[in-house]
Amino acid sequence: MRFKRIGKQSILFNHPPKIISTASVVGPKEGEGPLKETFDLIIKDNLFGEKSWEKAESKILQEAVRIALEKVKLNREEIDLFLAGDLLNQTISANFAARQLGIPFFGLYGACATLVEGLILGSVLIDGAYAENIIAAVSSHHDTAERQFRFPREMGHQRPVTAQWTVTGAGAIILAKGEKGPRITGATVGKVVDFGIKDQNDMGSAMAPAAADTIIRNFRDTNTGPDDFDLIVTGDLALIGKTLAQQLIEREGYILGDKFTDCGLLIYDPVQDTHAGGSGCGCSAVVTCGYLLDSMKSGKYKKIMLVGTGALLSPLSILQGESIPGIAHAVVIENFI
Known part of the structure; x- marks a missing residue:
């Protein structure tokens, strides 16, 4: 077996995990963009039938997980670990999604790098034979992020040209063993x-x-x-x-x-x-x-x-x-x- 660590910070997997399923759920603004045909679900408004933007974000994350599972006909009980995070304090979107999903859960925070953090950790666990099926998932929401990090939308604050628009959306990736x-x-x-x-x-x-x-x-x-x-x-x-x-x-x-x-x-x-x-x-x-x-x-x-x-x-x-x-x-x- 070759040594998996290479150089100072990198890893090469002996048994590279396969991405067996993905799902993406986005808000209406994202659904109007150039990639609209590539998303699984475009919601009609940022509340997604909920009473708050924060509840909507957690629901979006749950929906991405549901779609990813449905594509490969897996049940939640067949998933060994749920690795997820978001931008909100104490990663509440992921925490509350995990509460509903009932899958063993590691809550992650790497800000907007959290998806790749989850993919690395999930790949290490599958390559090491510690798990068979892992979901890595994240979410963000324009209105929740603006309220937490900058100014509530209701204030109508003027955004400088350097500002970016936080995506309302969630993505879920299922990792497992596989060849092709x-x-x-x-x-x-x-x-x-x-x-x-x-x-x-x-x-x-x-x-x-x-x-x-x-x-x-x-x-x-x-x-x-x-x-x-x-x-x-x-x-x-x-x-x-x-x-x-x-x-x-x-x-x-x-x-x-x-x-x-x-x-x-x-x-x-x-x-x-x-x-x-x-x-x-x-x-x-x-x-x-x-x-x-x-x-x-x-x-x-x-x-x-x-x-x-x-x-x-x-x-x-x-x-x-x-x-x-x-x-x-x-x-x-x-x-x-």
Whole structure:
């Protein structure tokens, strides 16, 4: 058996877990964007029949899990672990979803990098034969995030051009053993990187250094480079953060070119007035569960690096004048035919 750890921060799996099912549920704004045909469910309004946005977000997460299970005809009892998180205090969306689902649960928090964090942990557990079927899932909601991190929507606060639009959506991925199809062959665990950004309306700049650090570390640990991938996609750097990350990476001699993109740029059309682009746990989740994995199954992409990016702030830390630390984790997904 070959040693699974490679370099300083990366892992190569002996038995790469297969992505056997995915599901994406999005809000009405996301359902008007360029990827609308790739989502499983577009809800009609952000309340989704609930009395609060927070309750709606938890319901969206539960619905994504239900659809993912239904696609492969699995029951909740056949799932060994539910790895999930969100952006709200104490990850209440995931906690309350887990309460309803009744699946053994690890609550995760890596800000908007939580999906990839869950995929790494789930892959380690399946590769190590500690579990057979695992769900990794996340959610976010525009209105809950604005209320917690910035200003309630009712105030009509003017957003600066650096601001991003938190995606209302949830994605769920089921991991299991398998041979053919998309499989997670490797991962790079990121370090917290902080360049001193303090503006909660400029998350892209705060996360870009961590994204660059993780991508460079993956290249160095695995002795690979941009030419070894069909696509390298970050979670939610959006326009400003993606530009900064690309500059930092290319300073180290890795020319990404048009192989580098960001889920926050893919999910919305510029005419939708999201300013810098999309953000939130749900951003990378719904783009991955829809467009990216659909494109792999169709043969458009054979090997991609998915880099979850997160801003590790809280409302309290911002009020206390703290800077915004960034985190980025990466998984390598390859399609086996």
